[in-house]
Amino acid sequence: MTSKKALEFKGRMLSLTRARILDPDLGAISAQLRDFARQMPQAVQGMPIILEADAPVDLGGILAALREVGMQPVGVGDGPLAESARSWGLAVLPPEGAAKARPLPAAEPAAAAANPPPTPPAAVAGARKATRVISEPVRSGQQIYVADGDLVVTSTVSPGAEVVADGCVHIYGALRGRAIAGARGENSARVFCRRFEAELVAVAGVYAVAEQMQGDLRGKPAQVVLADGKLKIERLEW
Template structure:
């Protein structure tokens, strides 16, 4: 009997990491009657708003709100049934107490401790702008004028216009190289 090495055997599958778009439900209350009313108010008129999108139940707001909501028991089977009525597919939970996470796992959700809802780009930009000090204004230095070449460039020649535009008023033969930090203009017959 021969044993095929992993490198030679044809693979029937691969396991790779994936970044998937997930919707996050930031649960701010364990009161499912209130949640049901809010979902009906927001999405009742548009039943096809979600298209079976995967969803992470984020329990962090329950932990951060106040002492009365910390550690509240969430009825996960009822929550999952409610969410599925709005065509979302709950796949994971995060941010809960040990008891809440155990209850979520028992209901069939995965623990997604590293799943973080994406911040809108405008909020990210505002945060980074507030952290970054304003750059100091450099004194105005006049930009150098364009480098103007009036003679033909032969094969193998290289012209570099460092920090400015390059204007070539003659032929650039095959194999010649023109480089500029700014714009390049070639006016040749």
């Protein structure tokens, strides 16, 4: 009797956001998560989270707080949280970058030394990112999201509006609302705007709110990039 196939494994990569616990105060953590979810509802829903900490914490309470706002904890970094994580059924992962440092095993030599076939045109076309262009102002309360591509707004983004893309966000007018680039974890994504007056900006889950962005670049052309895990707001020559 032939056994029935019950599982199919596919080699798909998942973008994970690592959250380091700086203060174990559960009330403070819950408040920050709620504020984060209010500011970035599109990015937060279903966001897979890896928790890291330098000391033991109330892991159960933190997991509940994450799930309450729609995040999905999937594991912890190896360290003080590891033992508790196993009791909650979470994975224990190596520190960030450790997995990348391991060399991959050498591929087995091919049976025949033939030239590899050319990439089919359809595969090349499918690899390209789509770009969506919005020529109307993005009004307060509107949210625009572009999956697997870039978003270009040729007008303004009003206060209370939100523009989100898995790739880069380009705003040729004033950015007065929220702009989120790299919504699925693309670290190289950027936010570009002609007039920087944002309520919130984020790249790959790392965000800053207006109170943190008061400076010389306010009201000027700027780009937002992610460097060494931190947001940088830089002058943009327009």
